[in-house]
Amino acid sequence: MVGADDPETGSHGTGDTSPAAADVTEADREATAALILKLRTQGIGSQKVLSALERVPRRLFLSAPLQRHAYEDSALPIECGQTISQPTIVAMMTEALDLSQGHRVLEIGTGSGYQAAILGHLSSEVHTLERYKTLADLARARLATLKIGTVHVHHCDGTEGLPEKAPFDRIIVTAAAPEIPPALIDQLADGGKLVMPLGPAGDVQSLVIVEKKGATTSTRDLAQVRFVPLVEGVATRL
């Protein structure tokens, strides 16, 4: 199994955890470089993907008490009982998407905004959807701090996709469900690719890549993973 992304049931501070860009330190840069080397040894071969990860200081996407773990290759708790994915999994999913600058990209599950920031360095238009307002607001602030203007954060139910901006060349779902929401297949462009963990909540899931050609789709397994569940509807609190 590659990486764990266990749901975190405890609560964590929801204060503003987006320091000014000037707070990106030499230590951040060194720790990020070390993490990138590690990802390379884990089999991430795309220089384009590694360079995008290198441009995003993961510490800025975490609350203060957890920042000291930012450059470990592990999933960590974030606000609203959710998790930021393990860097290896972020890199693997990004690599599988095979992004180009011209692609229009949809992410379901903004969480901290870390994955979205990386997508934003690789394509010119990213829409990311989050059911918790707290997380959407924090992610928006962090992306603004890092001056990543290609990513648009929406507070809405991602199981419905974003019909007004469809079709999308690439769709990435960073929360697990037993099946792919039909709206997402509908909103995937012809020739498009979708990456998503499929399986039961709280158990091991299969990370799959789906390719759409005309009216048919083909699905391939990439890895075993463990993600927090995709939950229908917008969160009524937080």
Ligand code: SAH
């Ligand atoms: N990509 C994130 C990690 C995602 S954790 C990062 O880089 O930090 C999964 C996220 O999916 C959680 O924040 C959760 O609230 C969100 N989520 C779950 N169901 C959702 C839904 N129906 N619509 C939008 N977001 C959803």
